[in-house]
Amino acid sequence: SYELTQPPSVSVSPGQTARITCSGDALPKKYAYWYQQKSGQAPVLVIYEDSKRPSGIPERFSGSSSGTMATLTISGAQVEDEADYYCYSTDSSGNRWVFGGGTKLTVL
Amino acid sequence: QVQLVQSGAEVKKPGASVKVSCKASGYTFTSYGISWVRQAPGQGLEWMGWISAYNGNTNYAQKLQGRVTMTTDTSTSTAYMELRSLRSDDTAVYYCARLRVVGHYMDVWGKGTTVTVSS
Numbered sequence: 001s002y003e004l005t006q007p008p009s010v011s012v013s014p015g016q017t018a019r020i021t022c023s024g025d026a027l028p029k030k031y032a033y034w035y036q037q038k039s040g041q042a043p044v045l046v047i048y049e050d051s052k053r054p055s056g057i058p059e060r061f062s063g064s065s066s067g068t069m070a071t072l073t074i075s076g077a078q079v080e081d082e083a084d085y086y087c088y089s090t091d092s093s094g095n096r097w098v099f100g101g102g103t104k105l106t107v108l
Numbered sequence: 109q110v111q112l113v114q115s116g117a118e119v120k121k122p123g124a125s126v127k128v129s130c131k132a133s134g135y136t137f138t139s140y141g142i143s144w145v146r147q148a149p150g151q152g153l154e155w156m157g158w159i160s161a162y163n164g165n166t167n168y169a170q171k172l173q174g175r176v177t178m179t180t181d182t183s184t185s186t187a188y189m190e191l192r193s194l195r196s197d198d199t200a201v202y203y204c205a206r207l208r209v210v211g212h213y214m215d216v217w218g219k220g221t222t223v224t225v226s227s
Contacts, residue, residue, distance in 0.1 A: 001170070033213045035153070042203055042217040043145075043153065049211060086153050088213065095167060097212065099145075102152040 002026065002091035004100035011106040018074040020103045022087030025068055032070035033088040034063060035099075036081075043086065047072060077107045110134040112204055112218035119224045120194050127190040128221045130204030137180075138162045141207035142187040143214050144178060146200040154200075158207050159187065194225045 004024040012018045022032055031050050035043040045054050047063035050070060060075045070089075074081055087100040115129040130142060144156040157168035159178040166178050177190045187204055202221045205214035 031211065031213075033211075035214075037153075042219055043205075043214075044217070045213070045215050048213055048215070054215065084152075088153075088155075090212070094212075096170065097155045097158075099153040099155060 002096055002098050004087050004089060004098055006085075006087060006100040006103045008101070009104045009106065011108070012077050014079055014107055015076050018077045018081070018105055018107070020072045020074075020085050020087075020105065022070045022072075022089075022100050023068050024070075024087075024089055024100075026092045027065060027068050027070055027089060029092065030089050030094070032063070032065055034070075034072045035086045035088060036083045037086065037102075038083045046085075074105070077105070079107050081105060082107045110206065110216045112206065112216060114202075114204060114218040114221045117222040117224070119226065122195055122225055122227055124194050124225075125190060125192040126194060126223050127188055128202050128204075128223070130187040130189070130218055132185045132187070132206070135206070137185040138182055139209070141209060141212075142178070142180065143205045143207045144176075144189045145203045145205060145214070147203070147220075148197065148200040151200075156189070156202075158212070160209070161187070162209075191223075194223075196225050199223065199225045 034047040037043040050065040051063040090097045113131045141160045143158040159166045179188045204218045206216040
């Protein structure tokens, strides 16, 4: 079965740049999406189609993809950005969708 | 505004079935799909599948094939997810989310429904 691999945790100080990676064999041909989930809340879409930002998402959130790796970058991370972040994509067939295991971002 | 309102928490015994509802408002229901995602306690997100509200086409996660059924009622803009033969490891928060037809990604989520399976 298809898998997306994320680091379990990333830690930065406020104002620093946080980068969260997601690797998957189909990413060269399939878009990556990123969701933020704060404790006890439903997920929120922060990046779609590798690098597009939905309305209402701060400009400090950006995405990129190269080869088999997609990256979510938070430039000037703030304490309120502490959350779990999940990448989401599909296998080469486009029929099986998966989430990465999630990355806990700590900002302190 | 776009909203997805889910039904309340459920407690079920092993072997039983559960049916969770998700009522949509604020948009044209049949122009999107509905995805279902679950999250076991302390665990990550798990994609369960999706249904097109336009034509009822479905796509289920392989591990749930045969136990899950997703349906919609376009007259009430409501989606349903039924899971049968419940086991303890089905204990989770179940989310519905609006599915963009182009791209197959979720852009608006419900608040979740807690399903507890316990004898």
